[in-house]
Amino acid sequence: MIVVLQKNITTHNKELIHIYLKDRGFSVREQNLGDDIIIGAFGKGVADIRELGILPGVERVTATSKPYELASRETKNENTIVTVGGGSTPAVKIGGSRITMIAGPCAVEGKEKIMEIAAMIRESGAVILRGGAFKPRSSPYSFQGLGMKGLEYMKAAGEAYGMPIVTEIVSPELAEPMKDLTDMFQIGARNMQNFELLKKVGSLGKPVLLKRGPSATIEEWLLSAEYLMASGTKDVVLCERGIRTFETYTRNTLDISAIPVVKGLSHLPVIVDPSHAVGIRAMVSAAGLSAIAAGADGLAVEVHQKPDEAFSDGAQSLFPEQFEKLMRDIEAMAPVMEKELLRTPKPHFAFSGSAVFAQEQNKTSKTDEQSEEQIVFCGEAGAYAEQAIMRVFGEDSKRVKVDTFPGIFDAVLEGKAQAGVVPVENSLTGSIHENYDLFLRYPDVVIVGELKLRIVHCLIADERADMDSIKIIRSHPQGFAQCKDFLDKHPDWILEPVTTTASAVASIAKDGAVKVAAIAAEAAAKIHGLKVLREGIETNPLNYTRFLIIARRLAPVPSSLGSAKPNKASIVFSVQDEPGSLFACLKILSDKGLNLSKLESRPITGKPWEYLFYADVSIPDSEESFDSVIEELKAKAKDFHFLGSYRASL
Ligand code: PEP
Ligand code: MN
Numbered sequence: 001m002i003v004v005l006q007k008n009i010t011t012h013n014k015e016l017i018h019i020y021l022k023d024r025g026f027s028v029r030e031q032n033l034g035d036d037i038i039i040g041a042f043g044k045g046v047a048d049i050r051e052l053g054i055l056p057g058v059e060r061v062t063a064t065s066k067p068y069e070l071a072s073r074e075t076k077n078e079n080t081i082v083t084v085g086g087g088s089t090p091a092v093k094i095g096g097s098r099i100t101m102i103a104g105p106c107a108v109e110g111k112e113k114i115m116e117i118a119a120m121i122r123e124s125g126a127v128i129l130r131g132g133a134f135k136p137r138s139s140p141y142s143f144q145g146l147g148m149k150g151l152e153y154m155k156a157a158g159e160a161y162g163m164p165i166v167t168e169i170v171s172p173e174l175a176e177p178m179k180d181l182t183d184m185f186q187i188g189a190r191n192m193q194n195f196e197l198l199k200k201v202g203s204l205g206k207p208v209l210l211k212r213g214p215s216a217t218i219e220e221w222l223l224s225a226e227y228l229m230a231s232g233t234k235d236v237v238l239c240e241r242g243i244r245t246f247e248t249y250t251r252n253t254l255d256i257s258a259i260p261v262v263k264g265l266s267h268l269p270v271i272v273d274p275s276h277a278v279g280i281r282a283m284v285s286a287a288g289l290s291a292i293a294a295g296a297d298g299l300a301v302e303v304h305q306k307p308d309e310a311f312s313d314g315a316q317s318l319f320p321e322q323f324e325k326l327m328r329d330i331e332a333m334a335p336v337m338e339k340e341l342l343r344t345p346k347p348h349f350a351f352s353g354s355a356v357f358a359q360e361q362n363k364t365s366k367t368d369e370q371s372e373e374q375i376v377f378c379g380e381a382g383a384y385a386e387q388a389i390m391r392v393f394g395e396d397s398k399r400v401k402v403d404t405f406p407g408i409f410d411a412v413l414e415g416k417a418q419a420g421v422v423p424v425e426n427s428l429t430g431s432i433h434e435n436y437d438l439f440l441r442y443p444d445v446v447i448v449g450e451l452k453l454r455i456v457h458c459l460i461a462d463e464r465a466d467m468d469s470i471k472i473i474r475s476h477p478q479g480f481a482q483c484k485d486f487l488d489k490h491p492d493w494i495l496e497p498v499t500t501t502a503s504a505v506a507s508i509a510k511d512g513a514v515k516v517a518a519i520a521a522e523a524a525a526k527i528h529g530l531k532v533l534r535e536g537i538e539t540n541p542l543n544y545t546r547f548l549i550i551a552r553r554l555a556p557v558p559s560s561l562g563s564a565k566p567n568k569a570s571i572v573f574s575v576q577d578e579p580g581s582l583f584a585c586l587k588i589l590s591d592k593g594l595n596l597s598k599l600e601s602r603p604i605t606g607k608p609w610e611y612l613f614y615a616d617v618s619i620p621d622s623e624e625s626f627d628s629v630i631e632e633l634k635a636k637a638k639d640f641h642f643l644g645s646y647r648a649s650l
Pocket of ligand 1: 106132136187188189190211241273276
């Protein structure tokens, strides 16, 4: 049973509730769950829920139908986001709309070796380093790990490359010595039901990666999470790593269906370890990709620089090149899953250690407190642009609404916001020219990032409405255009265009009419407590909107965008009115092998029949050759504007 307390409850009233519950045979634990302060009442106590509900300071009482309560989605509906690290490494989040990649060797095998593999996996995009210092081996004669020394090496490698670390704890006595060295504890599959270990680790309050036991049911797994949470930590990440079945071809059987099942039952993030699940290197990536497709919040993958010489689990460890390929595949898949592959800033100097990294962190803005960055968008809460911000800057980012697209540029220029998001193009309906043109009106605003967001449109209406009661549809004209096939099936509906999809939803919430529906994102329906009548009504499921992230020229790039080198630039130019002039400009790009991913012409305002060309080009590895291309283009073109360079979104 969960007792949710009022925010302003007095200490005295809180004590009375504790006493009330204890007197009735419950063991109690108070903790913060999201924004709520709750008291979990466990055990075989008996209490009248209605009587409890009217005690002073009680907001509500929830009797859960599951034996696990703190871990249950019935107790907390929104997804938990676990933060690992921070301080001497970037803070890494697991859960929500991101895919978090954990990688490293099965075991720490030596100082140089862990440094080398940490550098490699970091280069491919891993954000947390894994590795066992204490190895729970099935045979007592197998390598047992380097112990505390190994953990020290790992911490040093994590700090050198800007990654928090996760490592397995095998006995409660190790909790104290390990707690300041590791950022996250791993409870191994063999120890999932070692309850004394769970209680001790839970009491430290640090994030825990809880592997599923090879023979554990989902309910047993969640009860183990409950042990950790009831002992004091709220940051538990569940890890499916394969279970024992009659199949012997693979080391275990990856229980893919456990991912959506557990996500339904619990608010905790779920990641997958495909390495221990299949045990055969050639199949690890396929299993990992399928886990992402099934909704996993990330992967933990074993990678070794020389798998054939690994002290343990070499057969299932990926070569670094295989891990690199897996990362690329996941990056390509992420938008389909409506997620973003998480990136974190890297320390500027390899092997420079924690001190330099911490200084760098302080100089620029903070990664773990992204809420300090105010990001501006046009529209209402629940707009796709707001989702774009959450994907790039995190759910806890500070989001500021304005009513017009130029308002975004104004807010950024005046320093009221660190960045803004502007939709410029949709994969079904093409460019949003008005927004493109704003870049010319605001030369001191530059593009610093890009996000391609998958757009899933829903038909949203009042709780009492149904398909037959609907007569009027409200949305942005782009929303109508993107759902043309669906709307064509209902020729009697009257279409009412409004300024944003989210404002269409807000207007229905206000009217409460059963004959009006909106085309917008599911998030907007949730915010206004409305019903989704149909989901996925866009004509083509490959429906993406491209948002550009803008900032003031010369202002520091928001740290949430990571420190990866830009690989794409946007330019605008016009050419002389003579034969071959456009060709001459494009030839400069082609001679230097620069890919042109977009070229579009626009009429120049106030100059009838004269045109500007908007182009997106790839940036080669060598910056000098890019600079020389830009110089040549400037010389050849009539007018030239550099809109910004950024990391391309896949
Ligand atoms: C490991 O992650 O190295 C490990 C031993 O995993 P599991 O507990 O899932 O077997
Ligand atoms: Mn292993």
